[in-house]
Amino acid sequence: MSVTHLSASPRSRAHTASGISVRGVSHTYGARTAGGMLALDGIDLEIADGEFHCLLGPSGCGKSTLLYLIGGFIPVQAGVIATSAGPVTSPGPDRSIVFQNFALFPWKTVKDNVLYGLKKAGFNAAEREQRARHYIDMVHLTGFENAYPSQLSGGMQQRAAIARTLAVDPGILLMDEPFGALDAQTRRVMQEELRAIWRDSRKTVVFVTHDVQEAVFLADRISIMSARPGRIQHVIDVDLPKDRGEEILENREFIRLSEQIWRLVREQAVAATRGAH
Amino acid sequence: MSDILAGGRTGPPLAYAIVNTAVRFSPLLLLALGWEFLGLTGLVSQQMLPGLGEIADAFSSMLFGGELLYNTARSISRAAAGLGGAVVVGVLLGLLMAQFRPVRLLFNPIVQIFYPMPKSALIPVVMIWLGLGDSSKILLIFLGCLLPVVVGTYNGARGVNPFLLWSAASLGASRVDVLREVVLRAAMPDILNGCRTALAFSFILMVSSEFVIATDGVGFMISSLGDGGQYPAMFAAIFFVAGIGFAADRLYAMFARRALRWREA
Numbered sequence: 001m002s003v004t005h006l007s008a009s010p011r012s013r014a015h016t017a018s019g020i021s022v023r024g025v026s027h028t029y030g031a032r033t034a035g036g037m038l039a040l041d042g043i044d045l046e047i048a049d050g051e052f053h054c055l056l057g058p059s060g061c062g063k064s065t066l067l068y069l070i071g072g073f074i075p076v077q078a079g080v081i082a083t084s085a086g087p088v089t090s091p092g093p094d095r096s097i098v099f100q101n102f103a104l105f106p107w108k109t110v111k112d113n114v115l116y117g118l119k120k121a122g123f124n125a126a127e128r129e130q131r132a133r134h135y136i137d138m139v140h141l142t143g144f145e146n147a148y149p150s151q152l153s154g155g156m157q158q159r160a161a162i163a164r165t166l167a168v169d170p171g172i173l174l175m176d177e178p179f180g181a182l183d184a185q186t187r188r189v190m191q192e193e194l195r196a197i198w199r200d201s202r203k204t205v206v207f208v209t210h211d212v213q214e215a216v217f218l219a220d221r222i223s224i225m226s227a228r229p230g231r232i233q234h235v236i237d238v239d240l241p242k243d244r245g246e247e248i249l250e251n252r253e254f255i256r257l258s259e260q261i262w263r264l265v266r267e268q269a270v271a272a273t274r275g276a277h
Numbered sequence: 278m279s280d281i282l283a284g285g286r287t288g289p290p291l292a293y294a295i296v297n298t299a300v301r302f303s304p305l306l307l308l309a310l311g312w313e314f315l316g317l318t319g320l321v322s323q324q325m326l327p328g329l330g331e332i333a334d335a336f337s338s339m340l341f342g343g344e345l346l347y348n349t350a351r352s353i354s355r356a357a358a359g360l361g362g363a364v365v366v367g368v369l370l371g372l373l374m375a376q377f378r379p380v381r382l383l384f385n386p387i388v389q390i391f392y393p394m395p396k397s398a399l400i401p402v403v404m405i406w407l408g409l410g411d412s413s414k415i416l417l418i419f420l421g422c423l424l425p426v427v428v429g430t431y432n433g434a435r436g437v438n439p440f441l442l443w444s445a446a447s448l449g450a451s452r453v454d455v456l457r458e459v460v461l462r463a464a465m466p467d468i469l470n471g472c473r474t475a476l477a478f479s480f481i482l483m484v485s486s487e488f489v490i491a492t493d494g495v496g497f498m499i500s501s502l503g504d505g506g507q508y509p510a511m512f513a514a515i516f517f518v519a520g521i522g523f524a525a526d527r528l529y530a531m532f533a534r535r536a537l538r539w540r541e542a
Contacts, residue, residue, distance in 0.1 A: 072447075092449070093447065093448055099440050103441050103444040106540070107465070116448055148538075164444075174447075
């Protein structure tokens with residue numbers, strides 16, 4: 001009977017996908033000192049279960065801060081952030097993150113990096129091996145299991161970091177300009193792969209970027225943020241086919257959206273430069 | 278240079294390596310020649326600077342007499358006890374200082390005041406406290422070695438890339454896990470550097486404390502041979518302890534290199 005199969009794995013460790021609700025969130029850096037800097041101002045955002053959502057805006061608009069708040073890395077000062085598991089108060093493997101600078105453990109090999117979260121999740125040795133192999137294969141790093149991060153190119157390090165994060169099967173995947181440090185070609189390939197991984201795994205993804213094309217290529221919806229203090233200026237639906245490859249770059253709707261969004265972002269970028277003077 | 282390309286050693290051939298090492302240590306040969314020359318010219322009395330042959334003779338008779346090895350073993354056991362304690366306590370204290378503000382506020386001024394102080398100034402103090410036995414020397418070596426380890430660990434742990442801590446937390450690591458598995462590991466290069474300084478200090482304090490408060494050990498041997506006018510034997514003991522210190526440092530460097538292999542690319 002299937003019951004015996006179920007009992008072989010006593011509890012499901014997969015985190016179910018979840019929406020994210022951000023209500024009235026503001027954040028001030030250096031709040032305890034007189035010269036505090038308001039980074040986020042009254043953010044309201046509802047991200048649906050299984051949605052691919054991009055936060056787009058000029059540098060310093062607070063988009064990474066918003067991502068770190070959702071991740072639970074910095075405490076929420078004002079407002080509420082909640083997932084289906086309740087209000088966010090600390091980091092957890094249900095909301096795992098990929099950083100721009102990869103943040104692989106440099107003293108661990110690729111495989112040991114991937115195994116780290118699997119050990120924390122309580123998988124047994126055989127399951128850990130199998131899952132590590134699966135995700136390393138998924139990001140095309142088979143053959144590099146025993147390499148240290150310092151021996152890999154930037155693109156390979158980022159793929160290892162993605163495998164490490166996906167292996168713990170977070171319901172919510174947070175990505176902080178993960179392809180920002182990669183060359184244009186690697187970047188394009190990684191975008192296509194991420195889109196395919198997301199399509200197959202149905203996770204909720206929050207992806208921070210300042211690259212308009214990247215946002216349009218990847219997202220279901222895009223939040224355009226204003227220059228400091230960060231506010232959500234526009235939320236744009238991206239009405240493009242689910243399967244997106246190289247050919248989408250020539251799609252009329254893709255070009256139209258990219259141009260429209262570029263104009264909106266440009267306004268913010270100009271405002272940011274003026275604000276800096 | 279990388280060890281990762283196992284088997285495919287692309288370094289220079291052995292003969293070249295030997296010549297290279299010989300050239301690197303040739304200044305030592307010059308020093309030895311100068312030593313002999315000074316003695317021969319009579320500028321310095323043969324008593325003060327005995328010939329290297331005489332020193333070698335004294336060395337072999339002390340070695341085969343067993344006294345040299347016995348005293349060395351006594352000294353090294355004290356140094357190891359003090360250093361070992363300093364590494365354990367130092368790493369722990371450094372980590373706690375880096376992680377917890379109250380611990381930092383309490384210990385930071387103490388560390389800063391005592392760090393530059395020459396620890397040999399404490400020799401009379403530990404003698405009054407603990408007498409002439411092993412414990413006074415072990416305590417002195419412990420105190421002298423503690424601060425480099427604390428400072429190394431503290432700096433290493435404070436300098437950990439915060440994204441590594443966040444990554445670990447978002448992969449399900451608890452706060453204790455993060456401290457043990459990330460902070461400690463990321464701080465390892467600095468910890469190992471601190472321990473290397475501590476290793477050198479342990480030799481210095483071992484010998485200098487034995488000059489003053491001991492009835493055995495290499496330091497005691499050197500000072501009593503000197504007092505007795507047995508200069509060749511005294512120099513033999515000095516060179517021997519210098520050689521051991523050098524070997525210990527080399528071994529340690531090899532160990533540290535292995536432990537930090539992940540940094541090489």
